Amino acid sequence: MQTLISETAIRQRGIELAHQIGSDYRDQPLTIVGVLTGSLVFLADLTRQLPIPHRIGVLQASSYRGATTVAGSLRVNLELVPDLQGRHVLLLDDILDTGQTLSSLVDEVKQLGPLSVRTVVLLRKLGRQSVAFEPDYCGFEIPDVFVVGYGLDYDDEFRHLPYLAGLDPEDIEQHRRRVK
Numbered sequence: 001m002q003t004l005i006s007e008t009a010i011r012q013r014g015i016e017l018a019h020q021i022g023s024d025y026r027d028q029p030l031t032i033v034g035v036l037t038g039s040l041v042f043l044a045d046l047t048r049q050l051p052i053p054h055r056i057g058v059l060q061a062s063s064y065r066g067a068t069t070v071a072g073s074l075r076v077n078l079e080l081v082p083d084l085q086g087r088h089v090l091l092l093d094d095i096l097d098t099g100q101t102l103s104s105l106v107d108e109v110k111q112l113g114p115l116s117v118r119t120v121v122l123l124r125k126l127g128r129q130s131v132a133f134e135p136d137y138c139g140f141e142i143p144d145v146f147v148v149g150y151g152l153d154y155d156d157e158f159r160h161l162p163y164l165a166g167l168d169p170e171d172i173e174q175h176r177r178r179v180k
Ligand code: IMP
Pocket: 035, 038, 063, 064, 071, 093, 094, 095, 096, 097, 098, 099, 100, 101, 102, 145, 146, 147, 148, 152, 153, 154
């Protein structure tokens, strides 16, 4: 597997994002809502770098099914989201690919009545977006490769890697043979 973004580069960029977000939301009631499961590691790191008080929540959304890199239909579970009345929401996800997940989630979260909804993504894949959608904060723009690590998975594997790696078709084939 090829390292795409190192642990050091992720940490450095995370600190910059946290400072930016911290100054934008200073003295505002902020709730960060992470999209399970891919955003867990990013959420845990960002929240500890954020220099302002804030709350944390999660929701569940999944579009990939098992051993495929093609998105299926989106399933959303809002049951874990805390009360957002009187709160500014920053929806946090691992990666913006086609844009379908985040644009749908923004609409769903707005229904819950927060003061505002903005978005932060660690990664944005270039040349893949099928929905017009601009994230408010973005860590890195990356080429159109399937990436794993730092929370992102292939078939629920590789989330634990502390860096981001590109998965090429050979890696996928190797993984398939291993889990058979
Ligand atoms: P979108 O709806 O196409 O923007 O897809 C976003 C979701 O797909 C992300 O939250 C990820 O869970 C997943 N995803 C998209 N690209 C990748 C990738 O390269 N590696 C791992 N997960 C991905």
